[in-house]
Amino acid sequence: MKSIHYLLTTLLVLSTSLSSGAEVPITANGQPKAVIVLSKDIQPSSVPVKALVSHIKQISGATLAVIPEKDAKIEDGRVVVSGAESVVLLGEGELTKQLGITLDGLGAGGIVVQTKGNALALLAKDDGSDSRGPASARPVFAFLETLGCRSLWPGELGKVVPHKSTLTVGDLNLRFTPSIGQRKFRFLPRGPHNFEDGLAWLGLDEAGHTAAMQKAQRVEAVGEWSAWNGLGGNIQIQGGHAGYGLRGGWTEHGKAHPEWFALQQDGTRDQQNAKERWRLCVSNPELIEHVAKDILGQLQGKAKPALSLSPNDGGYSSICMCEACKKLDPPDGPKIALRMFDKVGQGRGPTIDYVSLTDRHVHYWNAAVERVVKVVPDQLFIIDAYSYYSDPPVRERLHPNIIVRYVPSDLEGWKGWRAAGAARIYWRPNNLHGGYRDGVLKPAARGVAEAIRTLAADGMLATDMQGIYHNWATQGLEYWVAARMSWDPSQSFEALLEDYCQSGFGAGAASIRRYFLLVEEGVVPVKVGQRGKFPKLAPGTIAGLRAELVAAAKATEQDAPARRRVAFLRAGLEFTALSAELHGMAEAAGNGEPEKAAAVLLDRRWQMMRAIAQQQPLAINVALVAGHDGELNRALKWKGPGAEGKAGKFQLPSGDDWLYDDQSATRK
Numbered sequence: 001m002k003s004i005h006y007l008l009t010t011l012l013v014l015s016t017s018l019s020s021g022a023e024v025p026i027t028a029n030g031q032p033k034a035v036i037v038l039s040k041d042i043q044p045s046s047v048p049v050k051a052l053v054s055h056i057k058q059i060s061g062a063t064l065a066v067i068p069e070k071d072a073k074i075e076d077g078r079v080v081v082s083g084a085e086s087v088v089l090l091g092e093g094e095l096t097k098q099l100g101i102t103l104d105g106l107g108a109g110g111i112v113v114q115t116k117g118n119a120l121a122l123l124a125k126d127d128g129s130d131s132r133g134p135a136s137a138r139p140v141f142a143f144l145e146t147l148g149c150r151s152l153w154p155g156e157l158g159k160v161v162p163h164k165s166t167l168t169v170g171d172l173n174l175r176f177t178p179s180i181g182q183r184k185f186r187f188l189p190r191g192p193h194n195f196e197d198g199l200a201w202l203g204l205d206e207a208g209h210t211a212a213m214q215k216a217q218r219v220e221a222v223g224e225w226s227a228w229n230g231l232g233g234n235i236q237i238q239g240g241h242a243g244y245g246l247r248g249g250w251t252e253h254g255k256a257h258p259e260w261f262a263l264q265q266d267g268t269r270d271q272q273n274a275k276e277r278w279r280l281c282v283s284n285p286e287l288i289e290h291v292a293k294d295i296l297g298q299l300q301g302k303a304k305p306a307l308s309l310s311p312n313d314g315g316y317s318s319i320c321m322c323e324a325c326k327k328l329d330p331p332d333g334p335k336i337a338l339r340m341f342d343k344v345g346q347g348r349g350p351t352i353d354y355v356s357l358t359d360r361h362v363h364y365w366n367a368a369v370e371r372v373v374k375v376v377p378d379q380l381f382i383i384d385a386y387s388y389y390s391d392p393p394v395r396e397r398l399h400p401n402i403i404v405r406y407v408p409s410d411l412e413g414w415k416g417w418r419a420a421g422a423a424r425i426y427w428r429p430n431n432l433h434g435g436y437r438d439g440v441l442k443p444a445a446r447g448v449a450e451a452i453r454t455l456a457a458d459g460m461l462a463t464d465m466q467g468i469y470h471n472w473a474t475q476g477l478e479y480w481v482a483a484r485m486s487w488d489p490s491q492s493f494e495a496l497l498e499d500y501c502q503s504g505f506g507a508g509a510a511s512i513r514r515y516f517l518l519v520e521e522g523v524v525p526v527k528v529g530q531r532g533k534f535p536k537l538a539p540g541t542i543a544g545l546r547a548e549l550v551a552a553a554k555a556t557e558q559d560a561p562a563r564r565r566v567a568f569l570r571a572g573l574e575f576t577a578l579s580a581e582l583h584g585m586a587e588a589a590g591n592g593e594p595e596k597a598a599a600v601l602l603d604r605r606w607q608m609m610r611a612i613a614q615q616q617p618l619a620i621n622v623a624l625v626a627g628h629d630g631e632l633n634r635a636l637k638w639k640g641p642g643a644e645g646k647a648g649k650f651q652l653p654s655g656d657d658w659l660y661d662d663q664s665a666t667r668k
Helices: 046-061 094-098 133-147 197-203 207-218 249-253 271-275 285-299 359-371 409-421 445-457 471-485 494-521 541-555 560-589 596-613 622-626 630-635 642-647
Strands: 024-028 036-037 065-068 073-075 077-078 084-092 112-115 117-123 167-169 173-176 184-185 335-339 353-356 381-385 402-406 424-426 462-468
Touching: 024 036, 024 046, 024 117, 036 046, 046 167, 065 249, 065 381, 073 184, 077 084, 084 424, 094 117, 112 596, 117 133, 167 197, 184 471, 207 596, 249 271, 285 359, 285 494, 359 381, 359 402, 359 622, 402 409, 409 424, 409 445, 409 471, 424 445, 445 471, 445 494, 462 642, 471 494, 471 560, 494 541, 494 560, 560 596, 560 630, 596 622
Parallel strands: 036 065, 036 084, 084 117, 184 462, 381 402, 402 424, 424 462
Antiparallel strands: 024 167, 073 077, 112 117, 112 173, 335 353
């Protein structure tokens, strides 16, 4: 496979320089030539050791022995181990220090992949990552990538592992520290809601579906997708909706202090029906004093990891409209459409034209923080730039102890928060969240790459993205690019796209690259605020995309793994095509009766979704999509498949047997 030896100059995006010209043999003709030597901080049962041993075995057939550092020594600049020509030094220890290979100068999460003499050293500086994706595993994955390995999506199909019985490592001197200290994605296989409804609609058993998902994500060689692609790190900033810092909310304080809560449309401040999403009167000085004293009581004079002062998320209660709160809103602030509610807990009420609520919130946050830091100067706080308070403040400036969790994807807004004093800021977008209701092709990979690059250059502390819903056949490139850019934002989208295509699709890479570029050109994404709308497709897009996958299938006839990956993408394309056709029918049906053909196509789509769940569950999260299909089904007056529809079978593209010459094969 051509991609085995393909290595972009930006592959690891680490500082690279040539050293002495020595080569380090790892295996020869399927036999081990090296042993793995562990520093005292690396355990034989740990992820980096298992990952290195299992991948080398899968690549070459050889099993490398693992020994502790005390069983090796250095003579004349070479590491001597009985019976071995060379060594892989895992972890910083006495041997690496004697060789002059250290982590000096690297920050948290920094890695070293370096050869010297007969040794390959793989070192990492701890960054607080969890045990499933420790920093110590990252230099192992970086090294394995120089051999041609990749993890494009979870599971064996997304894992690229070359086969070569003899492995020899040339000169390497790679040193890198991730500039984004905390890299988090939210994996949400059940989505925010309706997942169980979707399973039931498709006639799927939840336990069986869970087992199928787990099986699909299993890999022979150790190394899950998240850890492999650099997610992790911990700089102790975990934001979240926290009721403005008021512990106990309405339940604990409503009776004694109703004045702390938002004035409602009916003239009361009663929030008992708001449940956990009550709102506050942020201008109330006694409320601010109470919150600050409560926080000081929690701290006991000693700073803790950053505390959230963010409001509750949404709900059916109105923002406070008392005169004191309204005075905090600048009349010249950005205009917003503000949803009000006639009764707390009920969804009825007007939407009014108003101004951004950011300034009133910053007033509240600053006031509470100032009281706390007078006593505990080092305490940090997290607030959200989100919802009605996502626009930058107009009059207020942020206290320096406040960290902003920026939710929008609007980069101009980010600049505005910076200008308002946000010295510490990280990105918590819902960018991967878009499209989870339909699961179809989404042209967002380039945009997320460019956003991460721009924000990282402006000092972004962390990423916290929502969310991965396991639509890997339609959004997998976006997921992968977002992870790779979070690890190293200096990369370009073009280089990452080329790497993805070459690594995963070999001789079909050129066609797959054109496929993704055509997705960018032909799929019009849904704009923010158009929840429930289906993406538009330019004329000829589906036919063009099919043609590229057909060409890729032909090109990979002699490369079974790459050809199966083409088939995986084809499943996503065909689901997109059929869904687009039906949504077009639903839109037309708004002017009259739905076409009779819609019922046949809906039966077929239902069969397709079941086939995906059973055969390729990582391709599209069909249960989540089915759970949000109510509007489509109602528009086409479809109440589900009849006996004939349920009995029908749908043949997905799969393995080496799918009919790639026939562009309508999956409609058979």
